[in-house]
Amino acid sequence: MANRWQLPDLGFGVGLRTVHYAHILANHPKVDWFEILSENYLDTGGRPAYVLDQIAERYPIVMHGVSLSVGSSDPVDFAYLTKLKELARRTRAHWISDHLCWTGVSGLNTHDLLPMPYTEESLAHVVERVRVISDFLERPLFLENPSTYLEFADSNLRECDFLAALCERSDCGLLLDVNNVYVSSFNHGFDPFDSIDALPTDRTVQIHLAGHSHQGTHILDTHSDVVIDAVWKLYRHATQRMGNVATLLEWDESIPSFETVHAEALKAREWRTAPAARLRHAS
């Protein structure tokens, strides 16, 4: 099942992190692709840029950002978008993604992925901004469902319905973070399988996987551990529904060796191609 933009299934990738630079440059590991954190490379001509250029020569690159603030009430930051566009050109990025969230308002930035109220007003607002941003970038925009820790009293749409409507009305695509679906489903008490089933099948070009941190009363999306089996089962459900989609593992806290991170990413192949056996093992 192909996505509507005919963007490729890049296979099983790993998020590029500074601690792994030396290993990657020295050993050129057999990784299908890398996802970069866009903001780490927008304003530097130093070592990060040098390393990125080397890696982009050898591996497919996808750009993932945290500062687009697509849901903010502030004006769109075209200076930021200009840098994003130039980085995409330099790395020959397959696509650019960010999050369905806002990071600040009134000129300030919290540097957090703050949740949107899921209302018709905010949907119309984000639809219009996605169109403006996509036009400027001259490519489709892909938005990730974030992990959230609160829900607004005014929300009258489910997150998944908001995302589906956003995709349809703005012609954007999805980066489905399966771990975030799990985290938010626990925090807000919804069924994660129903949520995935409500998303459009032909607009998902990438899947994120990660570990999280269970606090008892809530779950934090910390990217600090291996992926738990419940999330793998959601992943399998998503790929059965959406087909093979470029899959990436994120690990951002207590980052282990590159081999460990890559091995965790490659587990996705097992879950995608041998689901029955894996499920028996997991259960």
Added chain:
Amino acid sequence: MPVSTGKLLGLQQWIQANVMAEEPPTDAEAAARIRPSATLTPIERLGIYRGMYEARLIDALKVDYPGLLHYLGEAMFNELASLYVGANPSRSYTLNRLGDRLPEFLAEVDGLRRPALVADLARLELLETEVFDERESSGEGLPPLDQIADDDWPGMRLQPIYALRVETFRYPVQRYLAALRAGETVMPVLRARATHLVIFRRNYKIFHLPLSPSGAALLRALVAQQTLAEAGLASTKVIGHLSQWLSEGLFRSLSATR
């Protein structure tokens, strides 16, 4: 340009103000905007974001100021960083420049022990972050000094590499950073002494090179695009300085005007 002025704007302003504020809103204020979960009240749910906000920004400062963190200790660093972030919230899409005003902020903090030293240490680390991110350039194409005609010397201008800063400190704080990076367990005791440094990057590594007062003046003059004659070429010391700086790769090009 899509800018919201309705309910969304008001809600975002309220959330942001209360994520950044020192004190939380009342339970009633939070409950009017946020639903409870099965396990958390509205104020507790907002508290997750409140807790992560300051921690994230302070962590970013720790990355840029490891020497300052070591010198002050974790508790004092956190206290000062919290005050700084409260007074200087981020206005950029990047956290990389969050700490740009930290040295001047520290210089004004009441009751800080050895404020000049602390501010100097922060200033050196700030300059290192600037040098780290500057665009790459090198002096590989420069001709050897002995190939430059005598008549060309006075009118010569040297263009420094981009990743270079010349600075004067009140304390030799580079010694503290060097000891920290070398993993020394006993840190140097720093006494006030005017210290001139050139901070530069070569092969993506950052170096500090101490300068004499006259060397610092000369290098500043060259960085300001004075000719060698304007910068004091007559002195034989100047030739010595130039040879060393060229061998360190501090210049990327030269141009001569007779």
